[in-house]
Amino acid sequence: MLRVGVLGVQGDFEKHMLALRRAGLAAKDVVEVRLVEHLNKVDRLILPGGESTTVGLLLERYGLGHAIVERAEAGMPVWGTCMGMILMAREVAGRPNQYRLGLLDVTVERNAFGAQVHSFEAPVSVEGFDQRLTGVFIRSPVVSQMGPGVKALAKLEGKIVAVRQGSLVGTSFHPELTDDTRLHEWFLKL
Ligand code: GLN
Numbered sequence: 001m002l003r004v005g006v007l008g009v010q011g012d013f014e015k016h017m018l019a020l021r022r023a024g025l026a027a028k029d030v031v032e033v034r035l036v037e038h039l040n041k042v043d044r045l046i047l048p049g050g051e052s053t054t055v056g057l058l059l060e061r062y063g064l065g066h067a068i069v070e071r072a073e074a075g076m077p078v079w080g081t082c083m084g085m086i087l088m089a090r091e092v093a094g095r096p097n098q099y100r101l102g103l104l105d106v107t108v109e110r111n112a113f114g115a116q117v118h119s120f121e122a123p124v125s126v127e128g129f130d131q132r133l134t135g136v137f138i139r140s141p142v143v144s145q146m147g148p149g150v151k152a153l154a155k156l157e158g159k160i161v162a163v164r165q166g167s168l169v170g171t172s173f174h175p176e177l178t179d180d181t182r183l184h185e186w187f188l189k190l
Helices: 013-022 052-061 064-073 083-088 182-189
Strands: 004-007 030-033 044-047 078-081 089-092 104-109 120-124 133-137 142-146 151-156 159-165 168-171
Touching: 004 013, 013 030, 013 044, 013 182, 044 064, 044 083, 044 182, 052 064, 052 083, 078 083, 083 089, 083 104, 083 168, 104 159, 104 168, 120 151, 133 151
Parallel strands: 004 030, 004 044, 044 078, 078 168, 089 104
Antiparallel strands: 104 142, 120 133, 142 159, 151 159, 159 168
16 A cells, blocks of 8 residues: 655645645545654655745754655655755755755756746756656755765756655655646656
8 A cells, every 4th residue: 555645834735735636545545644643654755846845944943854754765765856855865965054854966067047037938858758847946956966866867958957766766856746647646756
């Protein structure tokens, strides 16, 4: 049985929960995660888009960040979209004090495509997918450096916008904001 959690502290978590339903999960198997006890009920976790500074502070304050790291290190697949990828990073460029989980051996650069007015959509070729996906980029980060265990899955304008490190995945863009559930289906099979 597969039960998937979506971190529900702040951000567009409801969109991910709907996308998981569209990808075929029953309502009871899509869980909003705000406390450690919610995390204990799920087999994998999505960290949505939102504000990484705010969510980082809350993860630290309630001990949920620590619990997520423990589960991820024990093999739980985790996928971060946009803010989620920032939270998963080992380093945030120019912000050494920003709270992060340090799961992905990467450095991310926040707002790497400009400010909110510079949000845009672009077709993205993701490794392993025959047809391109529509990438929705909203003040998105990019991966500016990565360790040897990390694989780039997609680039846009020469910048890395999707990575995988074993069962950990990060995307700069928001598949949950499109009708296309291919990435969600792929994550369910990881
Ligand atoms: N720029 C935001 C941050 O740094 C992330 C934006 C998003 O998740 N869409 O937290």
